[in-house]
Amino acid sequence: MEAFTYNPILKSSGLPLVLPRKPLRPPAPGTALVLVPRKGDLLTIRHGESIPDAWYGTYRHTYLVDLREHRLVLHIPLLSSDPAFGFPSLVRLNCRVAEPDEIVSRGITDVSGALYLPIQSMLRRVSRNYDIGELHRAEDALTESIRGFSGDAALRLRNITVELVVDNGEILASGRAYREIERETRLMEMRRERHLRMLRRDGAEGLVAEIMEREGPRAAYELIAGAEREEHQELLTAWNKVISEAGTELEPWEVVQAERALRDRVTGGSSAPFGGIRSGRLRGSLYAGSATGAGHETPSDAVMEEHGTAENGSHRPSRVRGLKLTKIDDADG
Structure with a gap:
């Protein structure tokens, strides 16, 4: 089952100077016991190992650390080549504690929080090379770039994948807009083909008829x-x-x-x-x-x-309404 994060420290408790009745017990399978001595370094006890000086007040604090593997999901926003646009991403990975004493010394109580910044830094170095329209190519490149990341001294990682996602509302809105554009484009093509057929068949008269149908006789008359x-x-x-x-x-x-x-x-x-x-x-x-x-x-x-000729065979001048009459000599004469 995938989780967003988990606390690797299952339990912590302080110890008195002298144990009154029973000594410290080794941890159960899948866990580790980290002991904080009164002097010296942390001591890690795994399942099946014995605890030195369990009867004496050598330790002042104990931590029970979860060693099991967990499947985590990290929501990490990434920038594209244009800073105005980003890639919302889901990073899925398997994680387990490698060194319990590192978990205690670094105070890691939120595994996803500890992994967030390092993984985001690695992924952004790749995502900035891709445009928002290259989502699938960017997704493959991001997964390939982080596949070799195995974690650090405290945590071990494997099976890391990156998925670039789009918000459901955005998917619905963009899909609806795409269908509307596609529908409008097809309708425009149908109208254009109809008009072309009409013009090829009827010429300008067909266009006048269309104008008369839409705007009335006056518009057609004014056009003619x-x-x-x-x-x-x-x-x-x-x-x-x-x-x-x-x-x-x-x-x-x-x-x-x-x-x-x-x-x-x-x-x-x-x-x-x-x-x-x-x-x-x-x-x-x-x-x-x-x-x-x-x-x-x-x-x-x-x-x-x-x-162009009179009874005597000579050419007469041409006349057009509104133009001054001009006599033109016959070229043959």
């Missing part, structure tokens, strides 16, 4: 409108760039091609989800109101401009 506004602004910026460089580095035919490409993007369908928020984006729709506004164009002229 914002995408279209950004696209329109980019096209206007590109158009202004083409116009500003029309007479510098670009050739006339390059300007014509750039205008046509931008015009097709502006008057064509939007790249925003679901084609944008406008009900119709037919070619030539940007010029639908120019006949009444300008006073000299007809819808047929706007359509001809959309195709």
Whole structure:
């Protein structure tokens, strides 16, 4: 049976100068009798040995010492390589008294208390080399380092093992936290895979549908409108760039091609989800109101401009709502 500690001195008593009736008797098996003489050194009597001068008042005190082997458990906290963290440890060992007179002369009444500091000092020299995450490796190294420690002159030790333990409450808390993290991670992966499948299958429209499902039609509308506004602004910026460089580095035919490409993007369908928020984006729709506004164009002229040529075969300038009209010479002419 394991115990935390024990007192090796079972009994102690003083002796008178003259023994009145019966002499001192040898100790029982498993014990030793330590006699304190009135002069001289301590005398140890083991089971089966005789006591010299048992009838006379030679001794002034006797101690009965336990020689049996005991299984002990020591709770010793150890520091890891980071002083902010430690290893709670249980040191288990078999212990017995080797020299009873040493026990008496040193006044050892708590075996675990006598062993605590020496064992702690030996173990800390090893534990400081391991991080708190290396618990199993540290445990093996600690057991190996102390296995050869056999005690001292008073006590003999054997079968020493070191177990690094974690508090039960900490085990439950950390296990619960680990399971929660693992569960949340799996749920995140499931959500991510679902979203990836939706985006691969439906593209941006699928994302808009998801936003509409979660936040309502207004949020979806604002997303589509914002995408279209950004696209329109980019096209206007590109158009202004083409116009500003029309007479510098670009050739006339390059300007014509750039205008046509931008015009097709502006008057064509939007790249925003679901084609944008406008009900119709037919070619030539940007010029639908120019006949009444300008006073000299007809819808047929706007359509001809959309195709880039007039009836006489000459190129006509391109127009975009909100941009200044710029005449562009035909590169072939």
